[in-house]
Amino acid sequence: MxxxxxxxxxxxxxxxxxxxxxxxxxxxxxxxxxxxxxxxxxxxxxxxxxxxxxxxxxxxxxxxxxxxxxxxxxxxxxxxxxxxxxxxxxxxxxxxxxxxxxxxxxxxxxxxxxIPTPCEKDHDKWVCKKCGAVGRGVTPRKCPGCGEQKFDEKTWPxxxxxxxxxxxxxxxxxxxxxxxxxxxxxxxxxxxxxxxxxxxxxxxxxxxxxxxxxxxxxxYVIGIGLEPRFHGLGERSEKKSRILTGPDLNDSGWSGRIAKGTYEFLLSATPEELQQIGLRKKTADTLIKHRETLLESWKGKGPWGIIKDVGVESWKKIAQHGVEKQSAKIxxxxxxxxxxxxxxxxxxxxxxxxxxxxxxxxxxxxxxxxxxxxxFKEGTVSVTAADAPQFRLGDETYGPYQEETIELPTAAALLLLCKGRAKMVE
Amino acid sequence: MKTLDIKISDLTNPEYKSILDRAEKRIEEAILLGAVTEQSPNNDIEIPSFPIAVMMAAATADSFIKRRYALAEAKRISNLLGNENKSNITYIANNFNWKIKPVKDPAVSLAYDFTLHYTDFLKNATVFHDKKWKLINRRMLKGEVYLTKSEAARLLEEEVRKHIEGKLDIKVESLPEAVMNRINRLKQLFIEKRGEIQLEELPKEVIVNAYPPCIKELYDTIASGRNVSHIGRFALTSFLINIGMTTKNVVNLFSSVSDFNERLTRYQVEHIAGERGSRTKYIPPRCDTLRTHGVCHSMDDTCRRVRHPLAYYRRKLRAIRRKTPVEKIEKLRA
Structure with missing residues (x-):
């Protein structure tokens, strides 16, 4: 369609x-x-x-x-x-x-x-087509200089x-x-x-x-539409009390991935990170306080339900975060x-x-x-680089270059020329 | 028909009357109840009545009747399968070349009866909307999806429905008058039945207040001149075309976008409207497709009740109509 x-x-x-x-x-x-x-x-x-x-x-x-x-x-x-x-x-x-x-x-x-990375601002660049304003990192919606929305974007491998x-x-x-x-x-x-x-x-x-x-x-691969209850995370009634259970690290498929994502998150999460996923401060602090017990619990039935103050909704949020980490960004x-x-x-x-x-x-x-x-592994050529971040090809590292003429191996020169970061020497 | 060795000209013979009656009854029940329930105890009637009913349903040349009949027959088979043992399910599944295996591991067989290859699963499960049918919510190992007996029967029902629909997709040449009379009777019955469901026409003007949140967001983004992903543009364009906006107005909407190219935009919009190329008029993607591609951000209560942006629009229009007198709707029109 x-x-x-x-x-x-x-x-x-x-x-x-x-x-x-x-x-x-x-x-x-x-x-x-x-x-x-x-x-x-x-x-x-x-x-x-x-x-x-x-x-x-x-x-x-x-x-x-x-x-x-x-x-x-x-x-x-x-x-x-x-x-x-x-x-x-x-x-x-x-x-x-x-x-x-x-x-x-x-x-x-x-x-x-x-995939968002911290280095985008170091090597990605945008130029406003109207006023020529230049910036780094993710391209803005509107040019801060003139308000226009047409840009030349330059990314970098x-x-x-x-x-x-x-x-x-x-x-x-x-x-x-x-x-x-x-x-x-x-x-x-x-x-x-x-x-x-x-x-x-x-x-x-x-x-x-x-x-x-x-x-x-x-x-399936990006983790959309996953419902933790189908992977064993939930409450069930047993002898008038409610028991919270969840997936195991050894489970196959997404069940195991939820367990793994949860394990890895709780291994290093800070109270702030726990609050960012929507947990209350009190819950976050409780989880941090019992970190050792939680990690130890994976040897048995896992951390689900072992702390009475952390309920099924909180565990779902943690599991959801684990799903995001385990999914593949395609x-x-x-x-x-x-x-x-x-x-x-x-x-x-x-x-x-x-x-x-x-x-x-x-x-x-x-x-x-x-x-x-x-x-291309042979030959060299001289180019004038306008603006290029540092990069590596093979075992050699080149740049960064700013408005300079340099003699480079063919492959390095081609990379700059093809990316529009350099011109041939006249 | 061939294997049962029935000639079309024989159908008028008196001994076929009870078979034709049963065949007509099957379709009648499908139209009225959405099910084929009553079963003739006589196999000599029951068995040949099915291919004859298929032929009669095909001869109605009415896609609604055909779809309704296929579904009803499929449901019947699924109900029969639900009561039968595992080997019968395997037997029918094998007829459709399913890669299905009974679960042997005693620990696993407490929860599941079969494993089915994910390709056979997906061929039939993607039309279901319950979250348990999403592949990501299944237990799957090495391409094998775990199923209970009733789940396998449900998937088989879908396979059978498609199979019967395929069989109904033929042109039936001339039939004896007596049979044609029966078919016309069924068609009349269907028209009467359908009369009960008043189909509401969409108004000619578009009503912005009834847009679903995803379309509203795309619309506002485009109107303010910002850029939208390809799938977003496609969803917006096909939505607007389908609710009756003219291609000219859609092209105008895009004119504020920074990289607007009128000639190209018109070409693309006309293509989606079915005025060019393959002449197919495109409909917007379903809600879950928009979700996959990151177009759906903020669901509201109505969203939770629908699976398609156009269904949202219709539902919302109905709600607006109920609340607002006609004069006010006139004002709401964009």
Missing amino acids: ITNCNVVLGGIRIPFSLPHFVREKFAEYYHKHSSDIQPPSTIEKREFGFILLKERVMVRHKGFKNVKDLGSFLKMIVPSDVYYSSAYYERPEEKMEEKGWMGADLIFDIDADH CEVCLGSAKTETMKLVDFLMRDFGFSSEEMEVSFSGHRGYHVCVESGEVQALDQMARKEIVD DTVVTTDIHRLLRLSNTLHGKTGLRKVMVPITGIEHFDPFKSAVA
Whole structure:
């Protein structure tokens, strides 16, 4: 229902024009690596889309019989970005209504933009299009200078932001494996090349799922609609007295996650944090006072009901906070969209010059995006950086730069050029 | 029909009369009571009456009758299943290729009877609104959702309903006159029955006071020129179109947004209104979809009684009508 409109309403924002040097380098990459492109399975049933580097327009509804044809096409047009459909179509090149949807992979996008981090103010920037006022951090609704609402926004693929995106990705993978039972062979985790991670489940069983079913999966992962009573948290009457019970740390699925979230919250919560979730001061103080007893209680039936002054409503609030911490912050729109285009592995990201690369599922924790995604490892070039935060590529740290001309390795220079933070030296 | 080896031309034979009677009765009950209750003790009548009833319901070519009949038959099967043992549920579930297994672990079987693969669960459970049917509120391990016997029967009912609805989705060619008379009688019965439920028409003008909180918020945000997410824009646009706002007025509303592009906006609004592209008129997403995508922030009492923004609007209009004399409604119109 929504998806068809995304094609028109939505989508992919095409950035400013890129310098000739970037075009040269992207062309060089696709000439050298067109055979390394990892095609999606059943390539002939997929729609492809490209942003043309020179013309800065989106070309879509393309189809390819095999990876060789795709490779030759990439060499010929040199796109800044390459996308393929998560969906399988009978006729991928036709208009949306006539494509003949056959099914779609189950996809997840975890983008640093959806996760608040403390460092946004250090590296994200906005410029008012009207008066040129500049600010840092989250873009305001109205320009404090002139009241206008048009801005140029500049974000940055920073280590801290990507680190938190990685944590969310690991939580997501845990849901997919333990709760949904997917094997690591059915899942592909990758770094997008910019500010996030993608998880793609390619499995016969998920292909036919409709939007409503996918929405339920989204709700499961982000913790929406959870009622603690279905996970054992509640009061029951026993011999004229009411007994409060709750889930156990060893429970499977969300029950166990509620227990874990509750345990972790009570392990370190301050009285202020407890009040922030809506507990009364007296309740918060009681919980802090009995922290040791509460932690000890997990060896038995858990903390529920062991303090008579903390009632079921308070425990629900604590559990709800635990749910939030345990949920994985995914982009809800991407997963429910059954016609979505997503970036193709081993192609370049037009905003960074980095590659989209696969992440080994067993080693997500140790994956280093700033090492693995570097596509250009040779040569240097001089650029004039206007304003760039400190960043790392491989083992080298660069910047911060303010209005200065520097000679940088190709990958570092490309990152600044693609992000619009530097210009070529005239 | 084929497996029972009945020819359409045979239906007028006297020996089919009691079968046709029973078939007609099934649909009649579905229309009047929303259920198929009475059961003929004679299997020679009961069994063939079902495919004939399906054919007759399909021949009404009335989507309301078809839906009502499918639901009533599905309910009947669910009731029958509720009384039967686990192996019967498994047997029918297997007919629909469900991945279902009886729970073996004695500790778990105190609370649950079956495990069902989440894909089969979701195929049928997403239309239910009780919170216990949300996947997140289920016990699920390695893709297996735990169910009681009655829950499995309820899900099967939905599967059967869809199955029968699918069977009703055929065009029935000419039938003997005697059968057509029965069908026309059923159609007449339905019209009479429906007459009891007075369907209220939406007024031609839009009444801002009846907007649900989510739409009100989106409306105010857009009207004040601030930006709204794609799904928010879609929800607002499709809502306004569906309550009768013209595409021109919707486009005007968006004109205060900072990145307004009239040509593009008109194209998008017309697309949602079904005036372009696939010619589908889109309806706004359901409440729980808006909740998933973070559009629903502040629910009020009416919200708790509805599942769809348009249902909210209708309900609220009714309340306004009850309270306000006609002249005042005129004034309320935006």
